[in-house]
Amino acid sequence: MTEAQTPPSPLEPDYDVVVVGSGGGALTGAALAARAGLRTLVLERTPLIGGTSAYSGGACWLPGSAVQQRAGLPDSTEGARSYLGAVLDHPDPAKVEALLAHAPELVAELEADPLMDFEWIPFSEYYDAPGRVPMGRSIQPVPIRRDELDPAVAALVRPPVERDRVGAPGRSTLSGGQALIARLAAIVVREGGTIATGHHVTGLARNADRRVDRVRAHGPDGPVEVRAIRGVLVAAGGFEGSAERRKQRGTPGRAEWTMAPRGTNTGEVIDAAVAVGAATDYSGEGWFCPGLEHPDGSGSFTLGFRGGLMVDQHARRYGNECLPYDRFGRLMAAAPERIPSWFVFDDREGGRLPAIAMPEGEASDHLAAGTWVRADTVEGLAEAAGLDAAALTATVERFNRFAAAGTDDDFRRGDDEYDTFFAGSGSPNKALVPVDRPPFYAARFVLSDLGTKGGLVTDASGRVVDDDGSPIPGLYAASNSTASVFGSAYPGPGAPLGAAMTFASLAVRDMRS
Template sequence: MTQEWDEEYDVVVVGSGGGALTGAYLAARAGAETVVVERAGTLGGTSAYSGAAMWLPGSPVQRRDGVADSTESARTYLRALLGDAGADKRESFLAEAPALVERLEEDSALAFRFRTFPDYYERPGRVPGGRSFIPLDLDPGEMGDLLGLVRPPLDRDRAGQGNDESAPLTAGRALIGRLLLAYHRTGRGAVSTDTRMAELVATSERVTGIVAVQDGRRIRIGARKGVLLAAGGFERNEGLRRAHGVPGSAGCSMAPAGTNTGEAIEAAVAIGAATELMNEGWWCPGVPMPDGQPSFVCGFTGGLVVDAHGARYANESLPYDRFGREMQADPDRTPSYVVFDSRTGGRLPAVTQPPWGDPAAHLDSGTLVKAGSLTELAALTGVDAGRLTATVERFNRFADNGKDEDFGREADEFGHWFGEPVLRPVREAPYYAVRLVLSDLGTKGGLVTDASARVLRADGTPIAGLYAAGNTSASFTGPFYPGPGIPIGTAMAFAALAAKDMTG
């Protein structure tokens, strides 16, 4: 049946994060005319905000640095953590990861280096120092006119500012910039920004394209070989979050405003796609910033966290997803409060993104409270004064002795990666408190896919011509976040598998 299109390509990729651009690049490199369709005006999505760690085990990057990583050790680690759930996708990922990195590094635009960053669980197969790696910084001069397509750094983006043309692209922006540069150099890659996907077009046999909205009009974009949906999750859609019981809120997500509202998932469901894990996310604690938006927080090097009653409930130095799950375990833990003393001069003793900034601005906005005593601090936060005082005194005894007898905060490699010591007494007035909210890096439930990233129906059969990767698909890691770079690493690997299946 002949279909009329406003535009037609071999491959249509919806989304522009690390997974989407990997799939687009590899499809174009294989000779397929490809288009990246992005609803925002810039590319990168949440990937551009990230640290760009990539969990792709057994690759040349680890070998060059002499890291004791291998496909087999990663398999041991994942099996110890996840069991045999999703074994087919696990094995597909493990087989693809090193081969993918080798293919990417054949392009001079794509350069990576190992960076120490521990895995998140003490399980067999865990590698000391971790196994993830990051992109090399990128000189903006190499990007030319493409620089304006890369999403600005998080703090500048929220302030409505563009890219600083004199500053190198680092972390997530380096990943997006490098993938975009490689994609552009194929000569077969187009980019369509400010273009929102509305629905999929399908015959009785296969998906043949998409309908998108661009400049207020609907356009039909054909896909001769297939459509890859890699447009993130639905973390910025409050209605879908409530419908699926996702903890937290759209306003506390770290995803860019105006993105990741789930249209790609809903479009696939409308033609029969199955979903799973729809109540799951990649969790993290967050702290409100003076502009009302959240800042991702991890790596506590001081202070302690208490619930609404003034009691500790977890190791503050847990990896962020694990701490987020502790916050969900009891409604009295959201919000929580970070309590610390004058040693930091009012600066939060943790790593935040965007950066914490001037304590005076937080005091003026009320996102930071200051008191001369713990009793006064309790009154300002609404927690029980006696319980808070007792909790801090107990914590101080642990800090003096260097051993957290309640939660073992000093024990794990991850907690020490951000700085020493992780246990510091809190006893020097004035005292400070910051409200801690449940945030996320994205939802992780979505379309059910097979080991080739093909989207499946409820009966397990694939929808021909339709693929999904990243947070548009349901993660094979289930309720676990095994290590730094798993979201981007798995998105890249399954997007690569989709490109391979589409292009042969």
């Protein structure tokens, strides 16, 4: 991992707002608090800021804003309400309405700052449901050059995942999630806020009035404690990096397959909130995705399949490979014979994976390690992958007949706009490309995630509640540290960031009241 030099602890004894974590939700809350004149402290466990948000494409699902209006999209709060009404199971109406009402206000408030600018990003939403916007309603921060930033901020932003995992530095132009993190952090610093890296939060404490007003952490110089006069905002990710907590809570997948930066998001901050009375809900499980397995046992977020087919350990397809990644990930999790799966493809792209894997790695390394296998025939490929040759041959032949006819009779691949969003040329169905050009390849896939989505229960103001549903004074939460407003659904690109940013903003609004 790339590491920045963690300076000695710069902490003072008292702040108005203490934010735990430095992802998109955390820094939105910190930036707004600092802009409001509140003395703001951000505590980040690692030497770099941004967490999984910095690895992301930076898409934000924030419907009904001026950004969509500028792009001429048929987006509206009412349309987003219809869409969520169709795709969410058992939602909390108050929280959904809070999200919808505040999203355009948040975008307007952020864009009022000269350091923040958004643009529309074409990216299909994940369900064919009423209120869906063709080509999506998600927005993203405009890229920013590193030399436009305060050098102290630029040095802290976590690089893209494919560079971070090999210890390489970030790029000169920050885009996507890095642009979001850099812009928000720059606002925090400009407004006099403090970002303290290398501070691992170990506990929370209540005062005599039962208000959460102290945060304990372990910093470069040892244990520290700070007071939060207005409130503590917990936005430190989930528990995806903890094998023990995943097992305890029945969360599919493994810690080594998650996309969270290594050594982060292990759930101690959630447990610290539970220790002061917070209620929890883990039913949402996670933001899942098929993960290309790497020789070191890690997984890579993979989407945008434009060829090939996925089979289980019985050499059978089990779903539309072009489904949105969370939906396909949940199919993987539904049966044990699907983890691992094998993704079968041909030499149509010169031996490169016909998909977007972040990172993909080198084919030669995969082949040497056995995470990919190659053969001149489908039968030989089956033998190399440990699959039944007759079953795999039948599966590939059936898929190729679908490609020739232009219709996937089994799983309707190519029927939805998302299925063809990443596809290239092809006829008669560009989402169905035959697998018929040797040599043939199979890549091993596991169940990865972008984070867990179960945790602290919050209300429509971002306040953490106890088991009776009463707010715990002084304690707020957002991001994957909370039970998601979307439950087990993943509505569209940027839903995790959009919700995290919105409820962090609502939390700061409540602290100011």
